[in-house]
Amino acid sequence: MSQEFDVVVIGAGPGGYIAAIRAAQLGFKTACIDAYKGPDGQPALGGTCLNVGCIPSKALLQSSEHFHALNHGFAEHGINVKGASFDPAQMVARKDGIVQKLTAGVAFLFKKNKIANLHGLGSLKGRADEKWQIEVRDGDKVETVSASHVIVATGSRPRPLPGVEIDNKTVLDNTGALAMAATPKRLGVIGAGVIGLEMGSVWARLGSEVTILEALPTFLGAADAQIAREALRTLTKDTGLNIQTGVKIGNIKTGKTVTVEYEKDGKSESLTVDKLIVAIGRVPNTDGLGAEAVNLQVDERGFIVVDDSCHTNLPNVWAIGDVVRGPMLAHKAMEEGVAVAERIAGQKPHVDFGSIPWVIYTSPEIAWVGKTEEQLKAAGIAYKKGTAPFAPNGRALGMGQAQGTVKILADAETDRILGMHVIGPMASELVTEGVLSLEFKAASEDIARIVHAHPSLSEVVHEAALACDKRALHG
Numbered sequence: 001m002s003q004e005f006d007v008v009v010i011g012a013g014p015g016g017y018i019a020a021i022r023a024a025q026l027g028f029k030t031a032c033i034d035a036y037k038g039p040d041g042q043p044a045l046g047g048t049c050l051n052v053g054c055i056p057s058k059a060l061l062q063s064s065e066h067f068h069a070l071n072h073g074f075a076e077h078g079i080n081v082k083g084a085s086f087d088p089a090q091m092v093a094r095k096d097g098i099v100q101k102l103t104a105g106v107a108f109l110f111k112k113n114k115i116a117n118l119h120g121l122g123s124l125k126g127r128a129d130e131k132w133q134i135e136v137r138d139g140d141k142v143e144t145v146s147a148s149h150v151i152v153a154t155g156s157r158p159r160p161l162p163g164v165e166i167d168n169k170t171v172l173d174n175t176g177a178l179a180m181a182a183t184p185k186r187l188g189v190i191g192a193g194v195i196g197l198e199m200g201s202v203w204a205r206l207g208s209e210v211t212i213l214e215a216l217p218t219f220l221g222a223a224d225a226q227i228a229r230e231a232l233r234t235l236t237k238d239t240g241l242n243i244q245t246g247v248k249i250g251n252i253k254t255g256k257t258v259t260v261e262y263e264k265d266g267k268s269e270s271l272t273v274d275k276l277i278v279a280i281g282r283v284p285n286t287d288g289l290g291a292e293a294v295n296l297q298v299d300e301r302g303f304i305v306v307d308d309s310c311h312t313n314l315p316n317v318w319a320i321g322d323v324v325r326g327p328m329l330a331h332k333a334m335e336e337g338v339a340v341a342e343r344i345a346g347q348k349p350h351v352d353f354g355s356i357p358w359v360i361y362t363s364p365e366i367a368w369v370g371k372t373e374e375q376l377k378a379a380g381i382a383y384k385k386g387t388a389p390f391a392p393n394g395r396a397l398g399m400g401q402a403q404g405t406v407k408i409l410a411d412a413e414t415d416r417i418l419g420m421h422v423i424g425p426m427a428s429e430l431v432t433e434g435v436l437s438l439e440f441k442a443a444s445e446d447i448a449r450i451v452h453a454h455p456s457l458s459e460v461v462h463e464a465a466l467a468c469d470k471r472a473l474h475g
């Protein structure tokens with residue numbers, strides 16, 4: 001007899017595992033099916049984010065930042081370290097330890113919440129008596145479970161570059177880029193997006209000569225242009241990334257090294273590197289899901305089609321996270337997971353796409369929420385702006401990281417905050433004040449009149465709010 005559940009979640013990434021936990025909290029008998037196996041061949045929960053995405057990349061970024069500070073930042077504190085060495089294998093082992101801890105943590109949470117943890121590829125087989133039949137296949141082992149509701153959270157995978165084979169030895173995707181056990185002398189990256197900049201930064205700080213080839217003529221087109229310009233300057237000058245925009249990739253020849261032929265400004269160029277990372281975006285993952293068999297609607301780019309509440313075209317089938325429209329971010333996937341579980345329970349939750357923060361964990365970090373200046377101009381919205389630099393901030397100077405800017409954009413008439421853009425230390429944390437401002441419909445004057453701790457980085461946000469009304473105190 002097949003096991004029966006109220007809710008079956010397919011995929012245990014941040015979208016899926018959070019949806020399963022919330023469903024269980026709400027009293028549903030819940031199962032989560034996941035197919036991923038770690039490098040040791042054992043099932044590992046947590047999806048892309050925990051295994052080969054957010055978490056391992058931030059662990060490596062931190063290690064490389066420490067090494068860089070040791071060599072370039074400590075002397076000004078009067079700390080002299082001679083002969084400092086660096087062991088990439090230990091750095092990768094530390095990262096693997098963090099991943100293991102967190103993936104085991106998800107398994108623990110499943111147990112604690114009495115969620116059935118089913119390993120294998122989940123596919124929809126059909127619906128009978130208002131119950132969906134889902135097959136779980138792990139090699140030769142096949143079982144079928146049934147559920148009243150199905151939440152599809154199958155995530156995404158790297159977008160392939162036609163004609164280029166990823167072997168994760170010389171030509172790498174995110175999985176390979178996070179597992180290099182030695183610093184390549186020359187590293188090439190195709191795509192100056194989030195992965196390219198974060199991974200490029202790691203290896204540049206550890207001594208690689210990094211060249212990034214980007215198809216678009218503009219750098220970080222999704223960010224506010226002023227912040228993107230500042231980012232390009234610091235990433236080039238301080239991190240040492242060689243970023244080439246407006247290139248057209250041609251032939252890629254692989255052997256012991258990799259040679260990328262490309263065109264830039266009408267001229268043929270070539271780049272030879274020891275390793276090449278390909279990071280040109282990600283595509284939704286519906287492989288093996290059985291979408292066609294049950295007529296689950298998928299759009300021309302492969303995303304599962306959902307309405308505003310993440311419901312698909314099929315009764316009681318929901319989809320969340322990277323496999324549906326919207327930003328491919330872990331926190332977006334998690335919030336959708338919570339919202340869907342609550343909707344199944346008859347609640348009326350809401351995920352506000354207008355206040356989802358973006359963070360790029362380079363050094364300095366880049367983070368934003370809400371509208372950019374360019375978007376406001378294009379929409380014909382009259383706005384005022386306040387900018388404040390980190391340069392005079394006492395805390396930032398003490399940290400030795402007094403680089404960057406906070407920019408706040410507010411409606412010219414109502415003063416309501418429409419966007420916050422930060423490049424600087426701990427931008428990932430500071431942007432939360434912008435998220436709250438947007439959610440609580442705060443005015444720049446609200447932020448300007450709130451007491452911010454001294455000395456703290458958040459004082460730069462305060463100054464930017466004051467600057468919206470031309471009354472910055474340190475500007």
Ligand code: FAD
Nearest residue numbers: 011013015035047048049053054122155321322328329330
């Ligand atoms: P996923 O995390 O992709 O999980 C889907 C899971 O479903 C996987 O385990 C997969 O194996 C499994 N699966 C797929 N099909 C089936 C099936 N048929 N049956 C069973 N299981 C199946 N986002 C951030 O917000 N912050 C960051 O700092 C960040 N850093 C990143 C760094 C890198 C290098 C990468 C690649 C991504 C990063 N992201 C980051 C993006 C983030 O990882 C994704 O947005 C997030 O993981 C999406 O969650 P998800 O639950 O939708 O899918």
Ligand code: NAI
Nearest residue numbers: 191192193194195196214215216279280281282328359360
């Ligand atoms: P991306 O969409 O951020 O960037 C891809 C870049 O590659 C773009 O700039 C694009 O113009 C360029 N490109 C596309 N085709 C190209 C080609 N043929 N030649 C040269 N350049 C080309 O995608 P990326 O970096 O692969 O990351 C995927 C997603 O993962 C991100 O969009 C983001 O959603 C998520 N992510 C989030 C992180 C975070 O939140 N800190 C960190 C890493 C990834």
